[in-house]
Amino acid sequence: MTPITEVDGHRLALSNLDKVLYPATGFTKGEVLHYYATVADVLLPHLRDRSVSFLRYPDGPDGQVFFAKNVPPGTPDWVTTAEVPRSEGPSRMVLVQDLASLMWAANLVTEFHTHQWVVQDPDRADRLVFDLDPGPPATVVDCCEVALWLRERLTEDGIGAYAKTSGSKGLHLVAALQPTASSEQVTDYAKQLAVTAERTMPGLVVHRMTRSLRPGKVFVDWSQNAARKTTATPYTLRARQEPTVSAPVTWEEVEECRSPGQLTFLAPDIAPRVQDHGDLLAPLFDHRSAGRLP
Template identity: 85%
Template sequence: MTPITEVEGRRLALSNLEKVLYPATGFTKGELLHYYATTADVLLPHLRDRPLSFLRYPDGPDGQLFFAKNVPPGTPDWVVTAEVPRAEGPARMVLVQDLASLVWAANLVTEFHTPQWVIEAPGEADRLVFDLDPGAPATVVECCEVALWLRERLAADGIAAYAKTSGSKGLHLLAAVRPASSERVTEYAKGLAVEAEKAMPGLVVHRMTRSLRPGKVFVDWSQNAARKTTAAPYTVRARAEPTVSAPVTWEEVAGCRSAGQLVFLAPDMAPRLREYGDLLEPLLDAGGAGALP
C-alpha cells in the first residue's frame, strides 16, 4: 500500500519508502525523503524561481539514470511549472517553490540541477559558477588549491565566491553577480579559467579535452551557459553513497589535505547545519552581488 501523507495541506502518495537506494550504506528512499524534508529550509531558497532539471535514479545509482527537463507525467496541478525558451522551441519545466513540491520531487528520486538564472529573466545570469573537476590522480585536494586562487582573483574584481563540494570528486565555486547575459558571464568565467591555467600550468586545464586532464584540475566555466545546469546546493547525488553537494567553509578548503575530508553524506548534514547554518546564504542577498568588470 502506498502511504498518503499531507505536506502543507497537499496530499502526497509516497512510494517504496523501505527500498534501499544506496546498497553501500543501506540508505533507503524513506531516509532520502526525510533528508529533503529536514533540509528544506536551506535548500528551497536555492531552488526558488529556477526551472529545474531532474537527474532521476529511481532504482538507485546502479540503476538507470535519466535527465528529465520537461514536466514529468503525473505532476500534480499544484506544482508550479513555467514555460522556458529553448533553441528547439519552448518547454514547460518544474519550479520547486515550497516544501510540498520538494517532497513530491524527492519521491521521484532525483538530483536537483539549476540554471544560473531565474524564470523572470531567462538567460540573464545572477550566478557565476566554476565546476572544478580533478583528473586522477588529482583529487579534491588540488581542486581546493585552485579554488583558493580563483577566490582571490574574483575578489580582486569585487566578486565574493563561496564553495561547496560537488558531491562527486570535485568542488563548485559560486558567486552572486549583478544580472548580466549568460554569454557575458560565460566569457568572463572562461577568461579567469585561462588565467588560472597560465598561473598554474602544472595544475590547471581550461579545456575539456580528456587527454589534457590526468593529474590536473579542469576548471569548467561552461556551466554558465544559459542552457546548462549545475547540481544544486544540498542535493543528494546518484553516487555509490548518498553524498551531498555540501557547502564548505574557506577554512575547510584551505585545510584540505585528503580527499575524504570533504566528503559529506546525507546524515552528516543536520549537525553541519546546526553548526554553520546555510554557508551559501550570502548568495541570496542581491545587495551583495558583484558587478562583472
Template identity: 75%
Template sequence: MTPITEVAGRRVPLTNLEKVLYPATGFTKAELVHYYATTADALLPHLRDRAVSFLRYPDGPEGQVFFTKNVPPGTPEWVTSAEVPRSSADSPARMVVVQDLPSLVWAANLVTEFHTHQWLVDSPDEADRLVFDLDPGAPATIVQCCEVALWLRERLAADGIEAYPKTAGSKGLHLLAPVSGASPERTSEYARALAVEAERALPRLVVHRMTKSLRPGKVFVDWSQNAARKTTATPYTLRARRTPLVSAPVTWDEVADCRSPGRLEFQAEDIAPRLREHGDLMAPLLDRRRAAPLPEAT
C-alpha cells in the same frame, strides 16, 4: 494502495519507501525523502524561482539514471511550472519550479538530484550566479581542486566578486558567486577568461579545456556551466553515487585545510549537524545586495 501523506495542506503520494537506494550503506528511499524534507529550510531558497532539471535514479545509482527536464507525466496541478527558452530553433520547454515543501517532497519521491540554471525563470536573459566546476583528473583529487579554488577566490575578489565553495558531491568542488547585470553569454565569456588565466598562472595544476588527454593529474576548470542552457547541482542535493553523498557548502577554512580527499566528503547524515553549526553557508548567494557586476570586457 499508495500511501498518501499530507504536507503543508497538500496530499503527496509516497511510494516504495522501504526500497534500498544505496546498497553500500543501506540508505532507503524513506531516508532520502526524510533528508530532503528536513533540509528544506536550507535547500528550498536555492530552488525557488529556478527551473529544475531532475537527474533521476529510481532504482538507486546502480540502476537506470536519466535526466528529466520537461514536467513529468502525473505532476500534481499544484506544482509550479514555467516555460523556459531553449535554442531559437526549438519551442520553449515547460519545466518544474520547486517553490514549496509539498513540491519538494513530491520531487523527492521521484528519487532525484536537483540541478538548476544560473538565472531565475522571470529573467532568463540575466545571470544572477557565476559558477566554476573544478573537476580533478586522476591522480589529482579534491585536494588539488582546493588549491585552484583558493587562487580563483583571490582572483575574483580582485574584481569585487565574492565566491562561495561547495563540494560537488562526487570528487570535485564548485565555486558560486552572486553577480548582476550580465547575460549568460557575457558571464560565460568572463568565466572562460578566468579559467584561461588560471591555467597560465598554474600551468602544472590547471587545464581550461575539456579534452580528456589534457586532464590527467590536473584540475579542469569548467567554465561552460554558465551557458544559459546548462545546469549545476543545487546546494544540498543528494548525488547518485555509491553512497548518499551531498553537494555540501563548505567554509573557506575547510578548503584551505584540505589535505586528503576524505576531508571534504559529506553524506546525508552529516548535513543537519553542519546546518546547526554553520547555518546555510550559501545564504549570501540569495542576498541581491552582494551581487557584483562583472568587469567590462577587454
C-alpha cells in the same frame, strides 16, 4: 499499500520507502525523503524561481539514470511550472517553490540541477559558477588549491565567491551577480579566468574538456554558465554508491583540506552542519553584496 502523507494541505503518495537506493550504506528511499524534509529550509531558497532539471535514479545509481527536463507526466496541478527558453524552443519545466513540491520531487528520486538565472529574467544571469573537476590522480585537495586562487582573483574584481562540494569528486565555486549581464557575457568572463588560471598554474589546471589533457590536473569548467546548462543545486543528494551531498563548505575547510575524505559529506552529516553554520551560501541572497562583471 502506498502511504499517503499530507504536506502543507497537499496529499502525496510516497512509494517504496524501504527500497535501498544507496547500496554501499543501505540508505533507503524513506531516508532520502527524510533528508530532504530535514534540509528543506536551506535547500528551498536555492531552488526557488529556478527551473529544475531532474537527474533521476529511481533504482539507485546502478539502475537506469536519466535526465528529465520537461514537466514529468503525472505532475500534480499544484506544482508550479513555467515556460522557459530552450535551444529547441520554449518548454515547460518544474519550479520547486515549497515543501510539498520538494517532497513530491524527492519521491521521484532525483538529483536537483538548476540554471544560473531565475525564470522571471532568463536573459540575465544572477549566478557565476565554476565546476572544478579533478582528473585522477588529482583529487579535491588539488581543486581546493585552484579554488583559493580563483577566489582571490574574483575578489580583485569585486565578486565574492563561496564553495561547495560537488557531491562527487570535485568542488564548485558559486558567486552572486547583479543580473546585468547575459549568460554569454558571464561565460566569456569565466572562460578568461579559467585560461588565466591555466597560464598561472600550467601543471595543475586545464581549461579545456579534452579527456587526454586532464589526468593529474583540475579541469576548470567555465561552460556551466551557458544559459542552457545546469549545475547540481546546493544540498542535493547525488546518485553515487553512498548518499553524498553537494555540501556548502567554509573557506577555512578548503584551506585546511589535506585528504579527499575531509570534504566528503553524506546525508546524515548535513543537519548538524546546518545547525552549526546555518546555510553557508546564504550570502548569495544578499543582493547588496552581489558582484558585477568588470
